[in-house]
Amino acid sequence: MHYSNPDGPIWIGAGEASGDMYGALLARELRNLNPGLKIMGMGGPAMEAQSVDVRHSMKLISLVGGTEILAGLPRIIRLLGEIKRSLMQERPRAIILLDCPDFHFRVVKIARKLGIPVYYYISPQLWAWRSGRARFLRDNVRKLICILPFEKAFYRKYDMDVEYAGHPLMDQIPLDELDTISREADRIAILPGSRNREVSSLLPEFAATARNLLRNNPNLRFSLVRAPGMEPERLAEFWPDDIPVDLVEPDDRYHAIRQARFVLAASGTVSLECALIGTPAIIAYQLSKLSVFIGRMIINVPFISLPNLIMNREIFPENIQEDARAENLTRLAESWLDDTEYSRVRSELAALRKEVGEPGAVARAAEIIFNDIPRA
Template sequence: MTTINNSIWINAGEASGDMHGARLAKELMEREPDLKVMGMGGSAMEKAGCDIRYPMQMISLVGLTEVLPKIPRLLKLFGQIGDILKAEKPKAIILIDCPDFNFRLVKIARKLNIPVYYYITPQIWAWRQGRAKFLQKHVRKILCILPFEQQFFKDRGVDAQYVGHPLLDLMPLEELDTIEPDPNLVGILPGSRSKEISSLLPEFAIAAERLSKDFPQLKFSIARAPGIKEEKLRHFWPNHIPVTINQPENRYRLMRNSNVIMAASGTATLECALIGTPTLVAYKMSALSGFLAKRILNIKYVSLANIIPDKLILPEYLLEQATADNFYSQIRQWISSPESAQEVRAELSALRKMIGEPGVAERTAQIILDDINKG
């Protein structure tokens, strides 16, 4: 393939994508020192040596009401990126999640005959499975991060390869494995969004109050997410229940130190699962949103710790089930019956083996470069 220069465009639209994009860019440039990596991302990709043409904050939009006023600006942005791609003619474009933005870039790349690789694909197996046809038609290869995704995409004619979950590269699992859990510590992960915290943390606190009456020796520790102030967490936690607040950089240690955990649904529950700590998964949303989710989602479970093995390992308390009563009952069972918690740990150990080995960014970089270089 003839290219004007030896470059690759990576497009990431939010914090985790920026982090994973940075590791991938580093591996690409180590393998081809004269390779130039440019694109859209954040500070992590910039530190890794990427030429950030547009900051990812430009597309960090949530909700229809926020998107609509910015449509003219987004259309202008697509035009500008198209002009850059036309002028630079990178030898590949790598997209990271963000389907609503990145699917539009796929079309631009196709018109310019630039091959597209999708790393960390949108979870279309959960809903909008018809999007697989779009990927089959326009994307050269998909690099899957969940073991079952490869077969899902292959069944729909998409060239897909499983590389492992990028969390494996970020988590110091061997070091964490040496930490012995504290049998009296209950970890609390109330999430990273204000709505999650305001709806779940008060319920976690009520459960904690009841648990401390049953088990006076218990200690509670909350993991503070980046961008969330400690005062906000304490606002939803009663003063008479002692609690420590862990800083974001200590969250993995807290997950391992804890005997059991109450957590908001999200990436953190998969992290807890990989670390091996029994965790209850909680999620609340409005009645209307819950009704719509039940109608459009094509999944049995919400936590990847359950979706990947297709079995319920971590108990899920969703919508109207996300109550202090249910949280109390589940944690009480694990504490009063340690063998039930041990069964969960054994299941989580098997799950970790299923997810694969570290070195995800290295494998992904090599697969992409081999594929590009073969023509």
């Protein structure tokens, strides 16, 4: 059974805000190679802004942790059925999947049965946990395109067809422009994440941290950055009315990060965004107790944030679970306001930017995929 059509559209699948952003960049570069190319799939507002026909909203799988996924399982099963019907009807020439392995591995199985070639861009972080799943990619994915410098060697150990294109953030972030922006010594940016679970668990702790800091530093100002797809009303639920804050829209987040002295942030892509922009960040993360218990048994990397993983040392302090509380975050933030360790962290970020590589990563990834798609 072969539903792949060499003249059909390209299907891009993204399941979270960062994937939506990278999917939009990839769609733009694919159309630079073929201006008439039809692109459809699953994603969010960034992909829609690039005229991608988003058939399925990424909000349907915006979940965190193993235990949270169980609660949404019926919805996910229905969504997989809808995607299969879409693929059978539209007969894409290729499918490009971005991260989200727990969901997208199931899409890979569907595509394999339908005879549609699959490319995995923004390779899943299997080097962090459940490394054996790399064999599944080797057996079912035509080509893997990785974005972190150490990933190619990891996947090559599994005899995969893998290429390193560089990190797409180097194309997304206007670094030359941002480098000219002066910092505000009394401003702290807050980025509580793009998922409901992240916001509900971390934003109250960030707000309490802000309240604590204001006691000794009444001139501080705070910028609360809204992630794409996160409603302002949701953020307002967890931010007290008596603490002044500037709400920053998603399109202005890079300027807000650059203007800040430092950032309080949920672990995720934003940690690397902060590092490349040159703004130190205090990283926090919380999961359900069961998710943490399972994770501590199977995760095999020393850090959770990308800057620390890339440099193989702690640049940004990581605060997980009970450490991600206002008391601990306040202590770290006050030390940075007093310049303890803050200058050292800033000095490390220039080296990290060089390590990530040159711009043009998304164009390289698009060319790798486009030139590899079977033509008949």
